[in-house]
Amino acid sequence: MTARELALRVLLELDGMRKSEELLNRMHEHAGLGKNDRALAKELVAGTLKYRLQCDFIIARFYRHDYAKAATVLKHILRLGVYQLLRLDRVPKSAAVNESVKLARKFKGDHLARLVNGLLRNISKATIDLDAWTAEMPESKRLSILYSFPEWLAARWLMRYGPDATLAMLAHGNLPPATGYRINRLKANPETLLARPELSDAKRVADADGLDRFFFSKQFALLEPLLKEGLVSVQNPAQGQACLMAAPEPGSTVFDMCAAPGGKSTFMAELMENRGRIIALDRTPAKVARIASNASALGITIIEPREGDALTFDPGCAMDTILLDAPCTGTGVLGRRAELRWRTTPEKLRELAALQAAMLDRAASLLRPGGVLLYATCSVEPEENELQTEAFLKRHPEFIAEASRLTLPGSHEGFDGGFAARFRKTEG
Numbered sequence: 001m002t003a004r005e006l007a008l009r010v011l012l013e014l015d016g017m018r019k020s021e022e023l024l025n026r027m028h029e030h031a032g033l034g035k036n037d038r039a040l041a042k043e044l045v046a047g048t049l050k051y052r053l054q055c056d057f058i059i060a061r062f063y064r065h066d067y068a069k070a071a072t073v074l075k076h077i078l079r080l081g082v083y084q085l086l087r088l089d090r091v092p093k094s095a096a097v098n099e100s101v102k103l104a105r106k107f108k109g110d111h112l113a114r115l116v117n118g119l120l121r122n123i124s125k126a127t128i129d130l131d132a133w134t135a136e137m138p139e140s141k142r143l144s145i146l147y148s149f150p151e152w153l154a155a156r157w158l159m160r161y162g163p164d165a166t167l168a169m170l171a172h173g174n175l176p177p178a179t180g181y182r183i184n185r186l187k188a189n190p191e192t193l194l195a196r197p198e199l200s201d202a203k204r205v206a207d208a209d210g211l212d213r214f215f216f217s218k219q220f221a222l223l224e225p226l227l228k229e230g231l232v233s234v235q236n237p238a239q240g241q242a243c244l245m246a247a248p249e250p251g252s253t254v255f256d257m258c259a260a261p262g263g264k265s266t267f268m269a270e271l272m273e274n275r276g277r278i279i280a281l282d283r284t285p286a287k288v289a290r291i292a293s294n295a296s297a298l299g300i301t302i303i304e305p306r307e308g309d310a311l312t313f314d315p316g317c318a319m320d321t322i323l324l325d326a327p328c329t330g331t332g333v334l335g336r337r338a339e340l341r342w343r344t345t346p347e348k349l350r351e352l353a354a355l356q357a358a359m360l361d362r363a364a365s366l367l368r369p370g371g372v373l374l375y376a377t378c379s380v381e382p383e384e385n386e387l388q389t390e391a392f393l394k395r396h397p398e399f400i401a402e403a404s405r406l407t408l409p410g411s412h413e414g415f416d417g418g419f420a421a422r423f424r425k426t427e428g
């Protein structure tokens with residue numbers, strides 16, 4: 001199987017639930033591709049998913065019939081072809097066309113192979129001037145085509161954040177995502193670790209807000225032994241910020257209501273010097289197992305992984321700190337998950353906001369007076385963030401807001417977007 005065929009098979013099999021990266025990794029096990037072809041397949045899947053809307057816009061201008069009615073497999077082959085033609089400089093145009101024609105012949109026969117050949121050749125010879133083609137469109141539609149984002153999202157970001165921040169967020173969503181790492185304070189000293197040759201490219205996060213144990217690196221393969229030894233974990237500093245805001249005390253009792261795969265639970269355990277108790281709940285059994293294995297690699301013994309529903313689970317005692325890292329639309333991390341921008345819908349946003357409110361109410365009842373509730377999302381939508389926490393304070397006058405932080409994607413180099421708010425439960 002070629003890299004392109006593997007990419008096509010991932011696109012065809014991807015349903016509304018699964019993550020493309022996981023599907024790709026599973027298919028790689030049987031495909032037997034070399035390192036370069038694996039990288040090409042990964043890039044084709046992520047790029048074609050991200051640029052779907054833009055590719056469709058271009059294809060539809062050259063397609064003779066109604067492109068909306070074209071067969072799914074044909075659409076994917078054409079998108080893969082257009083993505084290679086327009087966005088992968090290292091792929092010669094002739095290869096982009098010929099390989100797409102081969103796929104079309106294999107999957108749909110000679111007739112469609114001819115159609116793919118003609119259409120991609122026309123596109124490869126044409127001047128693709130998206131700026132001119134979209135100039136007369138309303139701004140949200142224009143941006144949605146130029147950056148290949150859903151129009152509803154571009155429209156709400158424009159309204160909420162204005163053109164400059166919106167452009168930065170849209171551009172950030174199409175950049176290759178940076179991998180952030182956290183140095184495990186239980187096992188490693190940052191200065192000694194960062195002096196190691198395999199970390200020569202590491203970009204340490206400036207010493208701000210306690211994030212100086214975070215760094216970015218592109219050398220994932222070189223860092224694997226350090227991950228296995230538990231000296232570092234993969235975590236974006238934006239996620240770490242929420243734990244630093246929670247500031248759990250060593251020896252205290254913490255409930256992480258939506259914990260898998262354990263990124264924040266394990267960081268809180270490190271901040272607590274591995275003293276106290278963290279109940280780490282998640283409703284997905286396979287994910288709960290990952291909390292345990294991640295904690296064990298890091299030398300953490302105070303995390304108690306539990307399977308259950310955050311809306312009903314009873315940890316059995318009043319908590320000093322509760323972290324609610326809520327299920328959310330993920331609009332702060334759209335660059336990290338190629339398919340997510342198409343799965344997030346206004347309807348999903350409403351459903352998730354209702355779930356988050358119910359989880360916040362549950363958290364409020366489980367916290368001891370004087371305790372800290374930290375609410376976090378990886379969304380930049382007000383309904384999941386500021387509006388959510390304002391409504392929470394109205395429903396729960398026994399809580400006071402102590403701090404909050406919204407990070408827009410693209411506003412700090414390498415940082416994901418997201419929101420965190422810290423509340424304290426008063427005696428009243």
Ligand SMILES: C[S@@+](CC[C@H](N)C(=O)[O-])C[C@H]1O[C@@H](n2cnc3c(N)ncnc32)[C@H](O)[C@@H]1O
Nearest residue numbers: 258259260261262263264282283309310325327
């Ligand atoms: C944002 S992720 C948590 C990430 C985690 N805190 C970390 O830093 O690694 C949200 C998690 O909530 C879990 N989840 C969703 N609904 C839940 C529920 N009703 N009860 C418990 N967990 C739930 C999902 O399985 C998912 O793992």
